[in-house]
Amino acid sequence: MPDLAAPLIAWYRDAARDLPWRRPGFPAWGTLVSEFMLQQTPVARVVPHLEAWLARWPTPASLAEDPPAEAVRQWANLGYPRRALWLHRAATEIRDRHGGVVPRDVDALLALTGVGDYTARAVAVFAYGERHPVVDTNTRRVLARAVEGRSQPGAPSRRDLAAMAEILPPDDEAAATVNAAAMELGATVCTARAPRCDVCPLAATCAWRAAGFPDTGDGRRRQARYEGSDRQARGAVLKVLRDADHEVPLEAVMPDWPDPLQRDRAIDSLVSDGLVEASLGMLRLPGSVSPRRPRGA
């Protein structure tokens, strides 16, 4: 296998975008928040939200002090609001189990709510300089093309970590750069559609290019239609509660939604997820009011 590390490092030195989490001295907490936000949300949408979030909650403990409702509100329209709830839980876990310091150890990171294989290693590597393979969807596509000669990666697998580990140089800092460079290449050059092979540092040895760019089938499943979906209904319910500064009567939540059963199903699932609290016919974001102790309790 050709050496991918050297051309990736050289290319990254010139082509890396200037992003907040790449600034020197950026805190590990900021890296963790950015990785939560970047889970399935494009960089351009994340940047302003990240800066507002860190200005409001500069430490995990500061976030943990506020109720989850505030996290869900601040998350605004970033999408997948469970991530806001999970980030709040992770902040609480960091405060309670790690003295308020974002852990460095991959296993400790993996134990945090909402932190999986990607995020745990991204924090260990990019915030702390540890040497691990970091594999996201961009890296998987780059490896699928450059190494395997396929147009798209297969289903995500634990083997992806081993494949990435194989191309990492021994030095910690160089390994971190290769991890970042593979992601950056996939995000800006080796893109899902219309890859820019003319400026790719791996073009000379790319197996996919050498094979004549065969379409090896996309392996990816089509995303379910959003219009009319339960997800859309959930999003609409949550928006009503985010925009309200107090609890809302159940009957006032989307009274004109085309499918009342779907609306009720959305509310139930949000309650089940912990994103909404319901009692006495009222709905509110979690922890947004202090529950009154029943008389005589």
Add this chain to the structure above:
DNA sequence: CATCCGTGGGC
């Protein structure tokens, strides 16, 4: 392992 989970921009 397949499915579910938001939202918006680009083509």
Add this chain to the structure above:
DNA sequence: TGCCCAAGGAT
């Protein structure tokens, strides 16, 4: 215009 896609994770 509809469809594709986006630094994943939990169940």
